Amino acid sequence: MRLTALQQKNSLILHDADSLSDAPGSHQLSPPKLAHPVSPALFSADYWRDQHLIVGEAPGRGSALFLQATPDQQWVLRPYRRGGLAAKLSEQRYLWLGAERTRAFQELRLTAALYEQGLPVPTPVACCVTRHGMTYEAALLTVRIPGARALASLLEVGEADAALLRRVGAMIRRFHQQGLDHIDLNARNILIAPDATPWLIDLDRCRLRESGKWQTANLARLGRSVAKFSPPERVEAIMATVHEGYREGYSAP
Template identity: 55%
Template sequence: MRLATYQTRKTCILYDAERLCDAQGSPRIAPEHFEPDHWRTRGAVLGEAPGRGSSVFIDPADLSTDNAWVLRPYLRGGMAAKVSRKHYLWTGLERTRAFREMRLLAELYLQKLPVPRPVGACITRTQLAWTGALITVRIPQARTLADRVMESSADTALLERVGSVIRRFHEVGLDHVDLNARNLLIDAKDNVWLIDLDRCRLRSPGRWQSANLARLGRSLARFDRASDMVMADIQLGYRNLPSTP
């Protein structure tokens, strides 16, 4: 992983130059790759990601040997969407949520924490605002913790691993501001992954750690009547020494 920027008049891309440069060192990724329609018109959309309904799974084809990427435009939900769904106030390139999430993912990925490998972030600037999108590598055959809990296929061992993975992220200082049962993914080998690092940041230990866990508890309560027991197993894994894979 080696991050580099590539700027045109209105757009700026922060991308993994280790994997997305041609032999001359020029980027092979361009602004259009961050537009869902680019992939739709080519029949390269593999599916819509669950959630806010704006992310798509795409086939990068000759851009990469990865099986699939996830393209997520930055969009507002709820009341805030009434102002603008996709425009965010410009306060500087490095302050955009897209660039911040890209850099944070790269940092955690390099520390061998279980996050999806980031591919690139692209922002387009208008006078006062930016719009943007992020691409990550899709974790194959991943299902959300919410799904696993709902179908009662999350045993104690898995839940303890969820807790120990959260603990590993907390040890490096990651405050996941939206730690919910849909942002924890479980792959076919029952490995646990953390996704959706929008607005997250690294900070020193504090009350945010228990706030993260409390948020996860509230999220699980929406999917499972026995969420207290689920949380007890997660807490157990969290309190024990974190396991490293």
Template identity: 70%
Template sequence: MRLAALRKRNWLILHDVDSLCDAPGSHQMDPDLFTHDYWCERGLIVGEAPGRGNSLFLQATPKEQWALRPYRRGGMVAKLSEKRYLWTGAEQTRAFRELRLTAKLFEQGLPVPRPVASCVTRYGLTYEAALITVRIAGAKALAELLVNDQADEALLHRVGVMIRRFHQAGLDHVDLNARNILIDPTGMPWLIDLDRCRLRTAGKWQEANLSRLSRSVAKFSAPDQVASVIARIHAGYHEDYTAPR
């Protein structure tokens, strides 16, 4: 994966140079690429994900879909500014940091979506941003599977193993929940939404990640299944595991 930056006027784009080609009809790296209107005018919006900012699913090529996620604030601060963040430099923006982190984990062979590009538009002391990644075809959120009682013991065990792999790589996922774990049609779990996440040395944050996931799992599981679901995930997490070379 080769990352390159484009800078013009008040916008900056960080992108994987192999994600787009110069063939006729291909999408060009431009701020419009990160807007709803661009894709709507071309009839290429194929779906939408729940959550802040209404992430869009896009038919980027005949064989590949992308997920476009604008950055949005939550909580009380959103009442002051839902889309704007304080500008402290391009490399400190949430979009650039998330794309670089995702690219690093992707290159290590960890199950994260392949990053495509991020765009930052500066407005003096503030900025707005959006991120594009490749959509994991046919994947469903762990939350959905739990609600429909479709997460069996083997799957939950694999989820635990996956989380352990990321922790061994040093990833502190600050929003580890059942919606940010996707399961593809083969039963392989993936981790998404690395906004505000970072790489750290081992510490108490690992247990905090697991506790956050346990609280999330409890919201989507049947009351009489919560304890067993959490236990199965933890069993996978604590299993002796050596990452493939």
């Protein structure tokens, strides 16, 4: 994976040069399947809506969109949105401190690094940062994991069995061994593919660190999230099984 930056007026696009060509006017996946302009428009919901290529939307703040980017591949377009009190000042603008310090550049580079290590993260495609004086707004494109469902959805309908929960624990351990501090480790950010493989998404503001108390804090954050989607009497058992997989590195199907 080769990350390359492309400047267009007041926007800067960081993309995987192996899958998204910066040739003027189009991108091409190899082999060529469908062309789109390599420009800030590629990160606009209006662009995809005009072509009737929006096929769904994810829940939560930011309204991530599912796009039919090619006949056999879907992408996820996620704009960066603020939450809490900061959103009252500006929902989508952030303070400009340089391209490499933007949330989009940092997340794309981190995702690409983990992807190159063979860890289960979405394939990164590109991000775009558009500067407005002392502020910027941004969006991220990744490849959608076909048929994946959020762990939260499986918990709500009672379809997360012990084997799956152990795999979730083992998956978290793999990331922790590589030093990933996922500050928002919740049941919506863990996706389960049709083959029961867990994937980790949404690495915004995450970082690589030396081992420490943050690993326990990650699991505690997941426990609080699990409590929102599971019967109260099941939460302790669910998390005990996740911890079991975490300790043992369980991965068998």
